[in-house]
Structures are given as structure tokens and as C-alpha cells.
Amino acid sequence: MTVLLPLAPAEPRREVRRIVAASGSSFAAGMAVLPRARRDAIFALYAFCRVVDDIADGGDPPAAKASALHHWEEEVRRAYRGEALSAVGRELARAARAHDLPQDEFLLVLEGMRMDAAAIVAPAPEALDAYVRRVAGAVGILSMRVFGAWVGLPSEGFALALARAVQLTNILRDVEEDAGLGRLYLPAPVLAQAGVPAEPRLAVRHPGLPEARRLLGLEARLSFREARGRARGHAWGRLLPALMMMGPYEALLGRMERDWAAPPARSPGWRKAAEGGACALRGLLWA
Numbered sequence: 001m002t003v004l005l006p007l008a009p010a011e012p013r014r015e016v017r018r019i020v021a022a023s024g025s026s027f028a029a030g031m032a033v034l035p036r037a038r039r040d041a042i043f044a045l046y047a048f049c050r051v052v053d054d055i056a057d058g059g060d061p062p063a064a065k066a067s068a069l070h071h072w073e074e075e076v077r078r079a080y081r082g083e084a085l086s087a088v089g090r091e092l093a094r095a096a097r098a099h100d101l102p103q104d105e106f107l108l109v110l111e112g113m114r115m116d117a118a119a120i121v122a123p124a125p126e127a128l129d130a131y132v133r134r135v136a137g138a139v140g141i142l143s144m145r146v147f148g149a150w151v152g153l154p155s156e157g158f159a160l161a162l163a164r165a166v167q168l169t170n171i172l173r174d175v176e177e178d179a180g181l182g183r184l185y186l187p188a189p190v191l192a193q194a195g196v197p198a199e200p201r202l203a204v205r206h207p208g209l210p211e212a213r214r215l216l217g218l219e220a221r222l223s224f225r226e227a228r229g230r231a232r233g234h235a236w237g238r239l240l241p242a243l244m245m246m247g248p249y250e251a252l253l254g255r256m257e258r259d260w261a262a263p264p265a266r267s268p269g270w271r272k273a274a275e276g277g278a279c280a281l282r283g284l285l286w287a
Contacts, residue, residue, distance in 0.1 A: 013040055015087035019047040030244045030276055034147070041099055041146045042241070044091035048072075049109060049139060051088060056116035057181065065117040069110055076106045099145045108138040119181070122188040122198035131185075136163035149238035158230035162242060165223035166249045172213050172220065172256055173263055179204045190215045210260035217257060224250050231286040240280055247279025248272040 020028050020043050027046055031039050055068045078084050079093040080103050095101060112134030120131060140159035144150045171178075171185040178185060179200035188198060194212035196203050203209060227246065231239060248267060255264045267275075 012087035012090040016040075016043050016047045016091045019050055019088070023050050027245075030272070031241055033240050033244065037098065038146055038148065040091070041095035042143060044088065044095045045139065045142055045146065047088045048092055048106070052110060052113045053116075056113040062117065066114070069113055069117065073107060073110050076103065076110070095146065099148075101142050101145055105138040105142050108134045112136075112138070116183075119183050121182070121184045121200060122186065122191055125187050125189060128185065128187050132164050132167045133160070136167035139163065143242065147238055147241050149234050149242070151234060154230060154233045158227055158234065158239075158242075161223050161230055162227040162246055165220050165227055165253075166245070168216060168220035168223065169249045169253045169256075172217055173252065175209070175213065175263075176204050186212050186216055213256070213260040213263075217253065217260070220253055221257075224253070228286050231283060236284055239283060243280040243283040244276035247276040250279065251275040 023046075028043070031042050034042060052069060052072050055065055055072070058065065060068070075084060075086055075089045076092070079089040080096060082093060084090045084093050092106070096103070112131055115131050115134065120127070123131065137160045140163035141156060144155045144159045149155060175184070175186065182200055184191075184198065184200040184203055186196070186203070190212050191198050191203065193215060194208040196206045196208040196212045203212075224246070231243075248271075251271075252264070252267065
């Protein structure tokens with residue numbers, strides 16, 4: 001198993017950027033609208049999420065995953081004391097000081113990773129809600145603070161609605177990939193209504209799977225609508241990074257809705273950029 005918390009290099013910011021670039025995600029391009037200081041902070045948040053997600057998704061034994069996530073919980077606590085050992089921890093500490101980021105939200109992310117490491121299968125609705133709040137809602141709340149968009153409860157409502165919409169869309173897209181890891185995030189009542197067995201490898205071959213996807217897709221669509229409604233009251237410029245992220249995911253949901261039996265391939269970066277820009281322009285009417 002690799003060393004979990006290497007000593008930070010002389011330039012922690014460079015290491016964080018390396019992690020972001022190595023992820024192969026279009027995330028960095030979407031955050032280009034942020035000023036450098038805020039962009040550095042959101043990269044630190046992303047790098048933290050990337051590292052702990054890789055632990056949860058990796059092939060190590062459960063005990064090793066639990067130990068690694070415990071080390072990262074300790075690193076978060078060290079970061080808030082100004083004693084971080086890793087590059088990511090040091091950059092998180094900088095971001096937390098600059099943007100008043102609540103430590104509890106980082107700890108919630110780790111709780112979500114522990115749920116992932118334990119392999120979620122056909123959760124009860126309340127268990128799925130708890131998972132989404134941890135792995136997506138916490139990141140949404142932290143991001144809104146980094147964006148400079150935080151105005152209290154309205155921002156929390158927007159962040160949680162958008163986080164739920166995005167996470168459910170991810171779940172709908174990744175059913176087959178997750179089944180390969182022994183996971184099945186579609187909730188038990190949805191599977192039962194569609195007649196799909198609550199076993200990952202059986203579920204992905206069952207003819208009722210498109211209907212199960214459709215049912216959960218209705219919830220994702222409602223969450224996107226709720227996010228649009230809750231965007232009001234925020235300065236459009238501050239909300240811009242969130243809208244740039246919202247666009248590609250809402251467009252992805254739309255493509256899946258056209259044929260639940262054939263989830264679309266991942267979009268190229270240029271399409272995501274166009275979809276993000278279109279959502280940002282529409283956001284002028286919501287904010």
C-alpha cells in the first residue's frame with residue numbers, strides 16, 4: 001500500500017495541481033472562471049476528495065481502507081491546527097483559513113467514503129440521502145464558500161439541491177461500473193418497483209433496469225429544478241462556477257432520459273464547456 005501522508009513538498013500548491021491534472025477530469029477547466037486564490041482553494045478541495053475517493057474505490061482490503069481514511073481524518077484535524085503533514089493538508093489549511101470552511105464538512109466527506117468502502121447495495125432511501133449529503137452535499141457547501149457565493153441558508157439549500165441532482169445523475173450513469181465494484185446505489189424501493197433484484201451483478205443484466213433508472217431519474221430531475229429555484233438571491237458572478245458544473249450534468253441527465261436502456265458515453269471536454277456556458281447564461285434569469 002502506498003504511503004498515505006507523504007511529507008509536503010516545498011510547493012504544496014504544485015502537488016495539488018498535479019493531483020487535479022492527473023485525475024483526467026474537466027473540473028479544472030470549469031474552475032478557470034475563478035480568481036487564482038479561489039481557484040487554488042477549490043483545487044485543494046478537489047484534490048482531497050480525489051485522494052480519499054481513490055482509497056474508497058481501491059483494491060486494498062477493508063481494514064487497510066479504514067486505516068487510510070482514519071489517517072486522513074487525523075490529517076484534516078491537523079490541518080485545522082496548522083500541523084498538516086501532506087501537501088493536500090497544507091493547502092486545505094490555507095483554504096479553510098481564507099474562506100471559513102467548516103471542519104465538520106470535511107469529516108462528513110470521510111464518512112461518505114467509509115460508506116463507499118463498505119460497498120453500498122440497494123440502500124434504503126434514508127441511507128441514500130445520508131450518503132448523498134456526505135459525499136456531495138458537504139462538497140457543495142464547502143464549494144459555495146470558496147466561490148464567495150455563501151449567503152447563509154439560501155446557499156445551503158442551493159448547494160444541497162444541486163449536489164443531490166449531480167450525485168443521482170452520477171449514480172444513474174455509473175450503474176454498470178459500480179456493479180463491478182460490488183455496489184448498487186439504486187434504492188431498494190426503486191428496484192422493487194421495477195422488479196430488479198437487489199444484487200449488483202444480477203441487476204445490471206435485468207430487463208427492468210431501465211425502468212429503475214427512470215424512476216430515480218425523476219428524483220434527479222426534481223433536484224435540478226429545485227436548484228434552479230434556489231439560485232435566486234445569489235450574485236450571478238459568484239454562482240458562475242456552480243452553474244458551469246451544473247450544465248453538463250443536467251445535459252447528461254437529459255441524454256439518459258431519451259433512452260434509459262443505453263446510458264450515453266462520457267462527453268468530450270468541449271461539449272461540457274458548451275453545456276456549462278449555456279447553463280451559466282440561463283442562470284442570468286434565475287439568480
